[in-house]
Every structure is written in structure tokens, then in C-alpha cells.
Amino acid sequence: MSLYRDEGVVLRTQKLGEADRIITILTRRTGKVRGVAKGVRRTMSRFGARLEPFSHVDLQLHSGRSLDVITQVETLHPYGEAIVADYARYTAGSAMLETADRLTVGEKEPALRQFLLLVGGLRTLAEGGHEARLVLDAFFLRSLAVAGYAPALSECARCGAEAVRAFAIVAGGVVCGACRPAGAAVPAAETIALMIALLRGDWAAADASESRHRAECSGLVAAYLQWHLEHGIRSLRHVEREWPGQAEAARDPAEPAHDPHVFRV
Incomplete structure (x- = not known):
């Protein structure tokens, strides 16, 4: 498996097995990526909280046949902290994530403009201006x-x-x-x-x-x-x-x- 690094925004998550999650991320260079985060649902997970929707993260992944494997995650901007604290911001932000997901249909097809637009939108939403x-x-x-x-x-x-x-x-x-x-x-x-x-x-x-x-x-x-x-x-x-x-x-x-x-x- 090849190793690559990118930054992205977490669009959605879904459970996989007893302790894993599938994370859908819109990245700067690669486009939309689905990756497995192993063990993130365990209490002692190293980066489970960093892979929540709205998070702008830097991550490292191994390419897989159907799903990539997320091996490292660092938070760049925790937009979710401000967004989830307010109902209006949270519902608006959720609609933004869903729309970005729908408009980037193909996986691993570069969508830089959509990525930059989403990051800017979440930042503006979190700032509350x-x-x-x-x-x-x-x-x-x-x-x-x-x-x-x-x-x-x-x-x-x-x-x-x-x-x-x-x-x-x-x-x-x-x-x-x-x-x-x-x-x-x-x-x-x-x-x-x-x-x-x-x-x-x-x-x-x-x-x-x-x-x-x-x-x-x-x-x-x-x-x-x-x-x-x-x-x-x-x-x-x-x-x-x-x-x-x-x-x-x-x-x-x-x-x-x-x-x-x-x-x-």
C-alpha cells in the first residue's frame, strides 16, 4: 500500500464493526476520500475526537483497494467546537457538509475549489460574524x-x-x-x-x-x-x-x- 498525506474536512462518519469508523473527507489535493479509522470508537483512541464532522485536519493515509486506512491525524482548525454549540450554525453547517458531499460525486477526483469554498464557509460560520x-x-x-x-x-x-x-x-x-x-x-x-x-x-x-x-x-x-x-x-x-x-x-x-x-x- 502507498502512503500519502493531505489536508481535508470531515464530511461524515459511519460505524464499522465494533470499534472502527469509515470517515468521508473532502481533501485539498486528492478530492473526496473514504478512509477507515481503526479503533476510534474506543475510549483510549488516539485521534477519535479529531475525526468528527466539521473538523479541518491534516492526515496521513495508506491507499487500500476499496477503503484507505487513516494512520495519523492532526487538527488544523476545530470548526466544530463553535458550530455545534449553536443550533442555527450546526444545522447550516450540516447542510453545507451534505451539499459538498453531493457535489463531489467521484472519489479521488480533485475538487480544490469546492474544498476551499467549504473551508471558507465553515470558518465564516464558526466566527459568527x-x-x-x-x-x-x-x-x-x-x-x-x-x-x-x-x-x-x-x-x-x-x-x-x-x-x-x-x-x-x-x-x-x-x-x-x-x-x-x-x-x-x-x-x-x-x-x-x-x-x-x-x-x-x-x-x-x-x-x-x-x-x-x-x-x-x-x-x-x-x-x-x-x-x-x-x-x-x-x-x-x-x-x-x-x-x-x-x-x-x-x-x-x-x-x-x-x-x-x-x-x-
């Missing part, structure tokens, strides 16, 4: 951009017209009146401006936004993300309890609630 849901929505939008699915926000996604009137997930973002499909949401202009600010990293504008526009933005961003992933983000069910009402905020009251193109979390 911005509302947790804003950090999460910014992460969602930038992750989509890295994956090549950035929504059109400044001009019509279909014809390029500047006079936009609605947001259509199936069309790829904002659309004009002529291109608007049935069931498209009609968000406030301030909501679209907030999405643009989050995508660009304009935190002054994002922090100054109103709560109703944040709720509407969250609904649209979550729906757009899950449309492209073709699966729901399970962690969002817990995030929604912290920010109730976002599904209704994203829906055009003129459209029937059962329309499949109308966003609901």
Missing part, C-alpha cells in the same frame, strides 16, 4: 457556480433581456415576462439583489437585507440547489425549523400551491 442562513445561502450559490450551475440573476436566463419579472428554476434563474414559464416564483427585486450580493461576497449589502427578503432568498436558493442535485438535502429539514415560513415566501400567491414548479422546501 454573519447570520448562519446567509452564510449557508452564500455557500449554496457559490457551490452551484463552482459546479457550473450558477443561476442567471442579472438578465433573462433564456433570451438575455434585462427586464426580468420572475425566477424560474427550470429555466436557470431570472426570466422576463415573455419567457416566464407557468409556476415561476415572483420574488421582490430586493431578494434578487440579495442573491447577487451573496454570490459576489458583498456582505455589507447582505447583512443590511430585511428578514422577509432573506426568507424568500433562502427558499429560492434551496429549491434551485435541490433541482440540480435531483435529490433533497436532508439537513435542510432541520434548518427550516430555525427559519419558518420560507417556503411560502418564495411562492407567487397567484399560482396554485400544487404546481410542481412552485418552490416548497
